[in-house]
Amino acid sequence: MTRPFYLTTAIDYANGDPHLGHALEKIGADVIARWHRLRGEPVHFLMGMDEHGQKVHQAATAAGSEPGPWTDAISERFNTTWHRLHCSHDDWMRTTEPRHTRAVTALLERIQATSPSHLFQGEYEGLYCVGCEEFKQEGQLVEGKCAEHPSADLVPTRERNTFFRLSAWRDDILASIESGELRVEPAIRRNEILSVLRSGLQDISISRSRLPWGIPFPGSVDETVYVWFDALINYLSGTGYPDEGWDTLWPADLHVVGKGITRFHCIIWPAMLRAAGLPMPRMVWAHGYVQWDGAKVSKSEGTAVSLDEAVDRHGADALRWFLMREVGFEADGDFSFERFDARYASDLADGLGNLASRATAMLVKYRDGVVPESPPPTTLDDAAMALTQEYVTAMSTLALRDAAAAIGRLVSEADGFVSASAPWALAKAGDDDALDAVLAALARTLLRLALMAAPFMPEKAGALWAALGQHGGPEGQWARAERPEMAGMTVIKPENLFPKS
Numbered sequence: 363m364t365r366p367f368y369l370t371t372a373i374d375y376a377n378g379d380p381h382l383g384h385a386l387e388k389i390g391a392d393v394i395a396r397w398h399r400l401r402g403e404p405v406h407f408l409m410g411m412d413e414h415g416q417k418v419h420q421a422a423t424a425a426g427s428e429p430g431p432w433t434d435a436i437s438e439r440f441n442t443t444w445h446r447l448h449c450s451h452d453d454w455m456r457t458t459e460p461r462h463t464r465a466v467t468a469l470l471e472r473i474q475a476t477s478p479s480h481l482f483q484g485e486y487e488g489l490y491c492v493g494c495e496e497f498k499q500e501g502q503l504v505e506g507k508c509a510e511h512p513s514a515d516l517v518p519t520r521e522r523n524t525f526f527r528l529s530a531w532r533d534d535i536l537a538s539i540e541s542g543e544l545r546v547e548p549a550i551r552r553n554e555i556l557s558v559l560r561s562g563l564q565d566i567s568i569s570r571s572r573l574p575w576g577i578p579f580p581g582s583v584d585e586t587v588y589v590w591f592d593a594l595i596n597y598l599s600g601t602g603y604p605d606e607g608w609d610t611l612w613p614a615d616l617h618v619v620g621k622g623i624t625r626f627h628c629i630i631w632p633a634m635l636r637a638a639g640l641p642m643p644r645m646v647w648a649h650g651y652v653q654w655d656g657a658k659v660s661k662s663e664g665t666a667v668s669l670d671e672a673v674d675r676h677g678a679d680a681l682r683w684f685l686m687r688e689v690g691f692e693a694d695g696d697f698s699f700e701r702f703d704a705r706y707a708s709d710l711a712d713g714l715g716n717l718a719s720r721a722t723a724m725l726v727k728y729r730d731g732v733v734p735e736s737p738p739p740t741t742l743d744d745a746a747m748a749l750t751q752e753y754v755t756a757m758s759t760l761a762l763r764d765a766a767a768a769i770g771r772l773v774s775e776a777d778g779f780v781s782a783s784a785p786w787a788l789a790k791a792g793d794d795d796a797l798d799a800v801l802a803a804l805a806r807t808l809l810r811l812a813l814m815a816a817p818f819m820p821e822k823a824g825a826l827w828a829a830l831g832q833h834g835g836p837e838g839q840w841a842r843a844e845r846p847e848m849a850g851m852t853v854i855k856p857e858n859l860f861p862k863s
């Protein structure tokens with residue numbers, strides 16, 4: 363069996379509701395997972411929740427709840443939301459699950475056995491950001507505050523903990539990123555990480571004392587595992603580590619994370635794995651943030667947009683489309699309901715939806731829905747082939763916004779082709795051959811569009827696929843986008859894919 367493509371998203375803190383910022387990441391990763399499945403590759407897609415740490419404990423206490431029932435409810439809420447957004451994860455990892463505790467303990471014991479001098483007792487004094495669950499160094503502060511949580515106060519903290527000799531791994535990690543053994547993308551994030559590495563690394567504290575909500579530190583009676591050290595290991599827990607067979611999934615092919623946590627994923631996590639003698643992940647992709655009037659969308663900064671409100675507006679697929687097409691998966695991008703409405707109208711209702719409706723209606727009207735035998739090329743086929751190739755290149759480099767743009771351009775090409783060839787005039791003039799050529803090219807283009815749109819809008823693409831007389835789903839059918847064959851198949855007019863509200 364081919365080894366599955368193993369990808370993960372960051373796991374979110376169980377301290378509030380899911381918001382648009384979380385959604386961008388999950389949807390982007392889901393588009394990538396679906397793209398691999400579309401090409402017939404086996405995929406293992408992991409998502410989950412980060413349920414330990416001070417922040418979660420504080421949130422539960424503030425709500426008058428115990429952390430256990432609190433995290434149960436939040437985990438359920440997140441997972442339900444991701445399903446509502448058509449996320450197709452194969453596994454849902456909660457860091458409070460016994461299988462995760464087992465993996466954390468096993469990895470720490472393996473580091474103790476493999477690199478015993480890399481764990482040592484020490485004292486740490488510094489400014490702690492509970493929002494990040496991280497000690498902040500002077501150089502990371504913006505006007506004395508955490509850059510990610512400017513409205514929160516940093517807490518001076520002094521602790522005697524177990525430390526991890528992160529500094530020892532600097533040269534190794536630097537070389538791995540430079541050589542591409544560990545790919546960090548996009549380039550702007552790679553350059554940031556390389557500059558952090560070049561300026562040197564400090565050893566990090568990886569335990570907390572007397573924290574009531576965490577995984578007991580192996581071999582210690584009064585320490586728990588630092589929440590970040592715990593959380594990162596979820597990617598390994600998802601493979602079944604340390605049980606036999608875990609290495610059929612590891613190393614992970616792709617960790618999708620936000621740009622604010624690259625240091626954990628591109629430095630600390632690879633070092634932990636190296637210290638245990640395990641392979642590093644192959645790639646980390648760090649996306650930008652969803653912004654609302656130029657500010658990061660986040661609960662702690664009071665700029666969260668209700669995710670349910672955003673889904674209710676035009677449906678889950680439309681929100682997926684907007685986030686990928688307009689906000690993007692690389693740099694920061696703005697969300698606004700005005701832009702969402704405008705894109706919905708232009709790209710979907712008047713774009714793909716209208717094209718699908720018109721083209722199938724003409725096939726039904728002029729040919730009883732049966733696609734005529736009229737092989738390519740036409741000018742539309744040529745344009746479609748070029749845009750299909752552009753799409754493949756973009757998807758393969760995770761340039762998801764460019765891939766979505768290629769879909770939009772193909773819709774425009776098809777609209778232009780309809781106007782220029784005026785099938786109604788050909789029908790009136792009785793030019794059957796010319797009409798067949800136009801209708802057949804449109805049918806092939808719709809098939810391509812259903813396949814290209816499938817990772818972005820699985821529900822709507824599936825409806826179009828079915829209307830084109832195709833059975834099953836588009837999964838595994840990508841080859842048909844490269845060589846679409848529709849002659850003799852019967853199409854129907856799909857239900858209005860993107861109704862105008």
Ligand SMILES: [Zn+2]
Nearest residue numbers: 491494508511
């Ligand atoms: Zn912070």
